[in-house]
Amino acid sequence: MLDLSQYNCLGEALRAALDRWDDQVCLIEADRERENVRLTYRQFKQAARPVINTLQGAGFQSGSRAAILMTNQSKWLISAYAILFSGGVLVPLDYKLSPAEQLALLAHAKAQVLVVEYHLWRAIIQSPEFGSLVARTVLVTEAPASADLAGATRWEECRDSREPRFIARKRNDPAAIVYSSGTMGRPKGCVLTHENYLEQCIALTSLYPFWPGVRYLSILPTNHAIDFMVGFVGPFVCGATVVHLRTLRPEYIRDALARYKITYLTVVPAILKALEQNLRKRFADLPPSRLRVLNGLIGLNRALTRGRPRVRISRTLLKQVHAAFGGQLRALFVGGAFTEPSTLQFFYDLGIPVANAYGCTEAGTAITVNDLKPFRADTVGKPLPGAEIKILDAGQDGVGEVAVRSKTVMSEYLDDPELTAETIVDGWLRTGDLGRIDKAGHLQLFGRVKNMIVTEEGKNVYPEEIEAAFEGLPVKEACVFAANYVWHERKMTGEQLVLVIHPEQGGRISEEVVAQISSRNRPLLNYKRVGGYLIWEQDFPRTASLKIKRMELAAQIREKLGRERVVPL
C-alpha cells in the first residue's frame, strides 16, 4: 500500500514525486491527432518554477488562495503544483459556468490569484460584472499576441527559473476549496484539507494502483475533486503518466485510448453510453457469421470472468475489441450520475471492467467503489478503505439516507457554519442520497432525499440556484423544487425541476405570466431549466427571517397535489 505518512501536505508529496520519478513521463497533452506537450517529471518541475516565482513575487504566501479556470491541459497541473508548492489554497473553478458565476465564486473564495485560459478570460472581461473581479494577479494562458489582456500577465511570459522557496503546510490546513454548487444562491465551497487528499489517495490506489508505465486519460474536468485526485495527485505520487485530451468528442477519446495505450479512464455515464452505442453499432455492422463468433466469445468471456476480472484471458479472447481500446485498458471508472446496469454489464462482458463508484465533493471525492470481486452491475460498490457508511432513518426495506465518516470528509463549507452543522452531524456527513447496504456490504442507491437533481452528464443542480431567474415574476411568491424531493420517487433518472407558483389572486395565472416564465426559462443552461410549473394557492411556510421552509412546503404539496398537476413548459 502506498505510504504517504511522511508527508504533511500535497505540495510535499508532489515535490518528492517529481524528484523521485525524474525521467519518467508524467504528462502528455494531446489535441485531436496532435501532441502539444510531453513532459518528464524533471521537465514538469522546471516548467513550474517560473510560475512559482511569479506567484511568490506577487506576494503569494502560505494560505493565499489561487483559482484555476481552465479546461484539462498541462498548464492546469503545472499551475496547481505551483500554488501548492507555495503553500497556497487551490480554488478550482468550473470552466462551464458563466462569467458572472465564475466572478461570484472568485469573490466568495477571496482568491487573490486567477490562472485562466484566454478564451475564458475574454468572456470574463467582456461581462458586465468584470468590475467585481477580486483577484489581484491574473495569469492568462495561450493568449494571441495581439490580444488585449485587460492588465493580466501572460502565463508564458513567466520566465524566472531560479530555484523557488518551498512553503510547507500542515495536514489539517486547507488544500483546496472546491465548489459543489451555489453559483447563484448560497455558495457551497467545500474546504478540503491536505489530509483529506492524502488519505483519499491512499484509499483509491489501494484498490486501483498506479505505477510507472500506467497511463491515465484525464477527460473529466480537473476542477472536479475526482479528476484532481485520479488525474493528478494519484498518478503523480506513483510515477504514472497523465494524458490530457483537449476535446471531449467520443471519436477522439476512442482514438486516444488506442494511441496512448491507456490503462485507466474515468467517465460520466453519458460518455460511457456513447462508447457503448458506438461499439454496438460496429458489432451490428459485422457479417452474421462473424457476429455469431463474437457473441460466442463474449459468452465464453462472461462465464470465465464471473468471479473476478481476468484481463489476460479477456484480451486473448476478444483481441480486436481490446485492440480498439489500446489493448492495455485495465478498468474504466464511472460515477457522477446513475449508470444503467446494462451498460456496465456490456463492458464487463467484453472484458473491460467498469468500476461503478459513488461519491461527492464533500466526502473528498469517492465514498464507495466497486472492487470487482466480483463485478456487480447493480451497486456502486463497497466503502473505500478507511470509510464507514451507515443508513439513517432506514425504512423496513433498509433504505434511508446515506451517511459517511472518513478522514477524507471535508472540514467545512467555506464561511457557512450553519450549513456545515446541518451537513456534518456528530462526525457523519449526511449525503442527502437514498441508499441501502446489502448483505455483501455493497451500497445500492435509490434516489435522493435532498432537493437536488443530477444530470446524466454528472452535473449537480440545486433548485435554489435557479430561483434567481424567476425573481420579480408578477406572482405572490415562487420557488423551485426537484420533483423527486416533493413526490418521493425512488428513481435515479429523468429528474426534473418544477417551479411552484403562488398566484396573486385566484388559482390561475395569465397567459402573459406563463409567457414570462418561458422567456426566463429559455436562456438558462439546458440542465438548469425547469420542466414545468405548479400552481399552489397557499402562503409558503417561512422562518422568522422569511426564508422558505422548503421541507415543510414540499410536504404540504405532496399531501394535496399529485405530480400530474405539473404543467409542462
Next chain:
Amino acid sequence: MTTLDQTTEEILELAAAHFRVPRAELNPGDDFFTKLGINSLQALDLLTRLEQHFQIELPDYELQGVSDFRTLAERIQSRL
C-alpha cells in the same frame, strides 16, 4: 464571401438533416438543445459535422455558453 445569414441557413439545414428534424421547424433563435432534444455530447457531434461542412476546426470551447443557432453561426462565421 459567405454572409452570416447564409452560414446560419447552412447550419440549420445540416442540423435538421443530422438529427432528422424537419427544416421548417428550426429557426435561428432556437435553442438547439431543446429543439433537437440533444445533450452536450450530441452537440459536440454537431460541431464535428459543422467542421466537416465548413472545413474549419472548431475547438470544443466554441460551444461554451452557446445554445442557439444564431450565436453558433456567429462563432463559425468568425473562423471562416
